[in-house]
Amino acid sequence: MKKIVNKQIVFFGGKGGVGKSTSASAFALTSARKGQKTLLVSTDPAHNVGDIFHKRLSGNPKRLTENLFAIEIDPNEETKRYLDGVKDNLKGLVKAKMVEEVHRQIDLAGSSPGADEAAMFDRLVSIILDEKGSFDTIVFDTAPTGHTIRLLTLPELMGAWIDGMLKRRENLNKNFSAWMGDGEPVEDPIYDILDKRKERFAEVRKILLDDELTEYVFVLNAERLPILETEKAVETLRKHDLLVNTLVVNKLLPDVEDSSFLRKRKEQEKEYIQMIDKKFNQQEKIFIPLLDGDVSTLEALDRISEAMQEELFQ
Ligand SMILES: Nc1ncnc2c1ncn2[C@@H]1O[C@H](COP(=O)(O)OP(=O)(O)OP(=O)(O)O)[C@@H](O)[C@H]1O
Ligand SMILES: [Mg+2]
Known part of the structure; x- marks a missing residue:
């Protein structure tokens, strides 16, 4: 059985269009079917989780099927x-x-740059801390790579930033108490608010760094560019102590004998799979076949979920 199965929080990241939403949805469905109460969260501004399940989602958990709930985070609303x-x-x-x-x-x-990101991040923190008790598994479908890396490394950045703010307020307060004559410390509500935020960030960071609790999955296709981008992303996250332990290699071609075109592509794919095995020898891999159409119905998602189950529990 693959390690990812027992994690409480699972992030799906990867390059644009490789199948993050499809894999995250299929994994969430698999987890729900196993009897785990599962929350699927889309943090991608261009949402497609709702499209896959043909349900209109919102900022609060909505039931999709037995044991499966979903949220779509809207940056403007956040x-x-x-x-x-x-x-x-x-x-x-x-x-x-x-x-x-x-x-x-x-x-x-x-309306300044960065505000959306800060708001998304705040929601991410509140989902992890506040929904963790209500769900066995929380699955995050994220936006393409760069955005996700920033989002995941924010607890570290924000922690340092708030530390600076707290220091400045402490000094301000000291001067202020001195001016007031008796030197007694004065209450500073802003200090308390910042301090509380800092505590929440630290708590989330602890969860994100705990590989018993959290799993980072990168989705890629057996092609050159997604392989190179995944390699870079895995390395960047590692620098922040976030370890990617699982890869989903999606859209694998079927074995065919009767088409020289497909046979040639399949040969190339085999080379790329060898490259993936070599470059990512630390990671567990989940291989998913290419279906004969888009994954836009529940039946199609079921097929992906079945393929995934075989890989997860082999
Ligand atoms: N195994 C598969 N077989 C066939 N089609 C697939 C498969 N996986 C994904 N697709 C299709 O590929 C397209 C992209 O998939 P998906 O939306 O899951 O990717 P994504 O990585 O979430 O994209 P984005 O970066 O835009 O969020 C969709 O049309 C989806 O239906
Ligand atoms: Mg997507």
Whole structure:
């Protein structure tokens, strides 16, 4: 049995179009069928999990089949939710006549680069921490490689960033208490908010780094460019101590005798599979065949799920 089967959190990443959404959906379906209560989360701004199941999904878990639930994270909605949260946190901290100006500033910040990412990240953190108790398995379908790597390495970055902010506030506070005369420390609600966020990030980071709990799966095809991109991504994540232990090699051609065209492609594919075996000798591999049509119906997804089950439990 492959190790991935017993993980609580599973991320599916990879180059555009290789089959991340298909593999994540098939894995989630397989996990649900095994009796695990499973949550499938799409963090890709160009969602396709909903399309695969022919269901309209939203930011809250929706039941797809027995034991299987799904969420689609909408970056715009998350940015709004995030900014509303920031405004809420500041309630009572700024003087009434400043509120409008502060809100204007926050809204401006919301349209700046990076805001969507911060909001997505906040939601990722809340899903991991808050839904972990309600589900046996959480499966993340992510956007193409670069985006995912940034998302996964954010706990580290944000931790360092918040540390800097906390230091600055501590100094500010010290000066402030000194000015106030008696030198007694004053309460700083912003410090507390930052400190709480830091704690949550640290908690998520611990989960993301724990390979008993979390699995990173890269999906690729037996072709040159996806192999090279996967190699780079595996290396980048390793630098952040995130180990990719599983690969899904998707869209493998059938064995054919009667077509010289397909036979030639199959030969090339064999060479690439050897290359995958050599380059990724540390990773477990799951091989999925190419179907004769898109995976856009439940029946097709079932076929992928069956192929996956054979590979998972062999
Ligand atoms: N094993 C397969 N057999 C046949 N078609 C497949 C298979 N796997 C995926 N596909 C098809 O390939 C296309 C891309 O798959 P999918 O949407 O899962 O990729 P993705 O990596 O999530 O793409 P994106 O980067 O755009 O999110 C889809 O049309 C899907 O139906
Ligand atoms: Mg996708």
